[in-house]
Amino acid sequence: MADTINTDETNALIASNKVEGTTVYNVRGERIGTINNFMVDKISGQAEYAVLQFGGFLGIGADYYPIPWNILSYDVEQGGYVVDIDKDRLDAAPRYSDQEPSFDAQYNQQVYSYYGVN
Amino acid sequence: MADTINTDETNALIASNKVEGTTVYNVRGERIGTINNFMVDKISGQAEYAVLQFGGFLGIGADYYPIPWNILSYDVEQGGYVVDIDKDRLDAAPRYSDQEPSFDAQYNQQVYSYYGVN
DSSP states (O other): OGGGOOOSBOSSEEEHHHHTTOEEEETTSOEEEEEEEEEEETTTOBEEEEEEEESSBTTBSOEEEEEEGGGOEEETTTTEEEEOOOHHHHHTSOOBSSSOOOOOHHHHHHHHHHTTOO | OGGGOOOSBOSSEEEHHHHTTOEEEETTSOEEEEEEEEEEETTTOBEEEEEEEESSBTTBTOEEEEEEGGGOEEETTTTEEEEOOOHHHHHTSOOBSSSOOOOOHHHHHHHHHHTTOO
């Protein structure tokens, strides 16, 4: 019953501001960063990228890695997202620091093909 | 070019944390609230609801109105979202205050049918 549940997620849905800040692990259980935010198609409402934040201190000097939404999975036991990306693979992944990319078609293709997603 | 643009949105995409806090107007240009957050399908990444916050002070006593994502449109000139909902119609709309609903199928149907969306 709704009045006994104080939740910002359900089986199916999660609140945008709960996604932000969630820890991301690789499949070996190593922490690789946190979700800074995610990029949503304005019209359709489809989440295209989660932006993984790694490194830096209080947001200064951090790197941001756009990751296709559909390679994220949520692990209830770890309480975080799991992606099948090793640290070595992340080292060579598309990233930005101060300036966000334009997320145009060319950039999209670069990211999606890096992660083997169409 | 990407290195000349410092943006958290593009023509097509917007950052989740930029959606949050954005002002919402009705079609007569009256401010009806702000987007508190939005609810996303965990698996598909589809945004189902934007949660309109209205009333209260510093988040205390505010009411939250889940609104189907696809009835929101963004108005560049106003710098906010526009929905075709009068204040009278909002008065009777599904809402919650302290306790979030479970957003189950029954609740979804209630909200979507209130706004005439399938």
